[in-house]
Amino acid sequence: MGQLTAEGPFPAPVSRDRQEAWIEAVLATDGVNLPRGALENVAPFIVDPEETLSEADANGVRRLKGSAVRRVRTDAGDMVVALVRMHGVGGVQWGHNERISSIWRSMADPTVGQSTERTLAPVRPWKGVVGDGSETYLAALESVVPNRHALMMNAEDAANALMRVDRVRPYDLEEDLVLNGQQDPGMYVPQQVRLEEEPEKDSDGNPRHPSAYWGWMAVRGNNRTQKRQSIFRLSSGEVLAGVPAEKLGRDGDDVICDPHIWLTEFSALLNKEYGEAADDLDPTSGSRARRAAAIAVVDAHLVIGTPTPQRLYRIVQMNNRRDHVHPPLEFDPINRSRALGRSVLGMYVAQGVMGEKTAEVLSGLAPIRELPDATPDMAVSELRDLRSMKLLQELFPADATRRHLLRRALSENPPSQLSKTEIHQRATTWSALTSESYPKPWNPRIGQIFGTKAREGIVLSGRRLPDLLATADTDDAAFEELVSYRAAHWLASFGIIEADRGSLDGQEVIGDAGERMRRSRRGVTNSLQALRYEKSRMMAVGVLKELVAAMDDGDRMPWQVSVSGKAMPGREMSAFWFDREFPKENGTRRRKTAAPSGPAPAPSAPATLPTPGRWPSSLHEPPVEAGQPADSEEPVGDAGRAGAEEPVGAQGPAEATEPDPDPAEEPTVDALVSRVEERIRRLHQTSAEAGDLLEKLREQARATSVGRPIGRQQADATVRLLNQTVSRLRKLPELMEDMTEPA
Known part of the structure; x- marks a missing residue:
């Protein structure tokens, strides 16, 4: 049996001899190749370690038994996992957990190190000296941090980030653990964190703390690990780097780093609290020990081996x-x-x-x-x-x-x-x-600028960025490659464009004079299409060059550019400026007018009047003569010119405007509300335009002495459609009222 005592449910570590026997058995198991130090760190947390071991073989060697070992295959490689029972306070939150990795600056940012707020130390495969004196990679990870304070702060940042993302969970995970315990095991990978700075010395010249720490990082179950430790009122940083004496009921300000020592005292303290406290699970008045009883011991999966230790980080992440x-x-x-x-x-x-x-x-x-x-x-x-x-x-x-x-x-x-x-x-x-x-x-929906041609793959010219920029004024292919694949991200990085949020009322921006102004709804593809507008070509190239110059100058705000493409230092580029200089109208195209469902008779009107199937789409559009083709699907601007080269996967002419929502994509409630509002606004505007067009038609018919320009058959079909539309519209106010919150 383990060290579960009659005093309470919280197990103390087994004796060091029993821990050593378990470590030897694990290392003797086929496929296991992790450092001994990692096992020495986790052994105090293992409950009933003998339950995981086989009988000794003919040579007296014990190993993990088959039921305590699992061999896991992932697309990145294989790993060996031990199935154990572990003290509930064990494990460490992992900053490299992908739910929260965006809170740190990435090593892939070339400006990291230049006044960077927070970076997370990169993880490398662990390399150490083995029995024969040679260095080799083993199944563990390692990282280097400046000092112990940085190590603790990384753990705190990870905990805070996890708490923020956990707020969207539809239930309280902490209370669920208190009431029901932990149902699913977490997975933990060993990682050694080394300090760059030498530890401080005490008065006797001895280091106040170690220069390296082993921890078992939560690859799967990061939130559960954080919530369990919150219930125990310890942090992952303390489990990793040492527990303050005051949290063990001691006097003084010492930090106890040996888990065998601090866990022994911590479990004794918890069992004492458990015996003295009433059975109250209330989070404000209930005893810590009573609330933690259901998670005193939890199941855990420990990564203990892999045939490809240099890929261990990728393997454990792939599994999750x-x-x-x-x-x-x-x-x-x-x-x-x-x-x-x-x-x-x-x-x-x-x-x-x-x-x-x-x-x-x-x-x-x-x-x-x-x-x-x-x-x-x-x-x-x-x-x-x-x-x-x-x-x-x-x-x-x-x-x-x-x-x-x-x-x-x-x-x-x-x-x-x-x-x-x-x-x-x-x-x-x-x-x-x-x-x-x-x-x-930025919002990653900024990248949603490709049509279905992207199925075929995207092939680039292979030209370097300075070459593309240098020739973009006159080289259509270079200009198109910059606009298609670079411009959106560059503009988004400075907050000049953003993904369309679907708000019909638009978003507020700050004008040149500091005033708050309403920005019209606009998508990324529309902004890119405006850059392609032929008359703005030189200015668009100037914008691209200035965005690059701003990046190379410490990511300062880019300057506005003149019509000739010259930067204007002192005048910062903004979303308002971009919308004014590259207006939304330059990025749109006229839609085709829907063709009538059946043939219409020729009107008894002169050819200067619109044909019944092709009325003007607005008051400002001249009538279309019979036989004239319908509106062109080509967008206004450079991208629609005949002969222009289009990189594979770039927006084609038919995809230059805002795409309609994908019917295969299940819309959210907010998206449906916005879509309803949009359709009704559009219907309101269209009905007004239809009335104006009829009045215009009446005036032109009188001016040309044409009494009745609309054929009977077409008029009957149109009026019937109009009556059906009105009938449908009468039902909508009541339907909307049923779903509207009370006044």
Whole structure:
């Protein structure tokens, strides 16, 4: 039996001899190759360790028994997992958990280190000396932080971020653990955190604390680990780096780092509280020990081996990523999209189509300068562009092997049947990963600028960014490549454009004089189409060049540019300025007028009047003569010119305006409310225009002595349709009232 005593439910660590026997048995198990120090750290938390061991073999060697070992296969590689019972306070929240990874600046941002607020130390495979004196990689991770304070702050930041994302859960996880205990095991991976600075010395010249700490990081069950420790009133930083004496009932300000010592005293203190307290689970008045009783011992899965230790980080993350494809509520769009992208890159590495170092950079885990294609002369903007374009081509690949692997990772339809929703998911993933190279993330829906042509994959010219910018004034292909694949992210990084939120009333912006102004609803594709407007070409190129200059100048705000494309220092570019200089009208096209359902008789009117099937669409549009073609589907601007080269996957002419919502995508309640409002506004405007057009038609008919310009058959069909519409409209006020909150 373990150290469960009659005094209470909280187990004390077993003796050091029993811990050592368990460690030896684990290390003797086939496939296990983790450092001994990692097992020495977790052994005090293991309850009834002998229950996990087999009988000794002929040589007297014990191992983990078959029921206590699981061999897990992922798309990134395999791992060996031990199934144990663990003290409920064990485990450490992991800052590299992908639900919260966006709270830190990524190593893939070339400006990291230049007054950066927070960065998370990169994780590397653990490398150490083995029995024969050689260095080798083992199944563990390691990271380096400046000092113990930084280590504690990282743990605190992770805990705060987890608490924020957990607020969207439809139930209280902490109270659920108090009442029902933990039902599902967490998974933990060993990681050693080393300190760069030498520890402080005491008066006798001895270090006040260790220079390295082992911890078991929660790969799966981060929220449960945080909530369990909250119930115990300890933090992950304390479990990792030592518990203050006062939390163990001692006097003084010492910190106890040995888990065998502090856990023994902590369990004794909890059992004492449990015996003295009433059975009250109230979060404000209830005893800590009584509230923690249901989680005194929990099931846990410990990662103890892998045949490819250099890929351990990717393996454990991949094992947890199936949740990201169909995510729980606490995943926000940025972290979910980044996790999806990393799962694709991990699969590429496992299948040998991408190198580990390239995958690390594209995943945001290593600096861009470590890419094989990076050169010392590249500025910040070009480094960001190099990474973003590589991500784009990996997420919209043209070769069959990558397309198959990507389909597996994202659970997609075959390439030829790729839906708009799936294309949007890839584009969002590209945008979210790209934003890691910038100071602040943007809404990843900024990247949703591709049509169905992206099914075929995206192939770029391969030209460097400075070359594209230098020739964009006269080179249509260079200009189109910049607008199609760069402009949206550059503008979003400075807050000049943003993803359409669906608000019909628009958003407020600050005008040039500091006044608050209402910004009209506008999508990303419309903004890009306005840049393509032929008359604004020089100014658009100037904007792109100035955005790059601002990035290379410490990510300052870009300056406004003149009509000739020259920067105007001292005048900051803004969303209001962009909308004024590249208006929404320049990014739209006229829609086709719906053709009548049946043939209409020729009117008894002159050819100067509109034909019955082709009335003017507005008062400002001249009548269309018989035989004139309907409105062109070509967008206004440069992108619609005949002969212009379009990169594969770029917006085609038919996709230049705001796309209608995808029918395969289930709209939210808010989206449906906005859509209803939009349709009614549109109906109101259209009905007024129809009345004006009829009055205009009457005036022109009188002026040309045409008494009745509308044929009987068409008039009957149109009036019948009008009456049906009015009948439907009468029902809408009552239907809306039924769903409207009381006054």
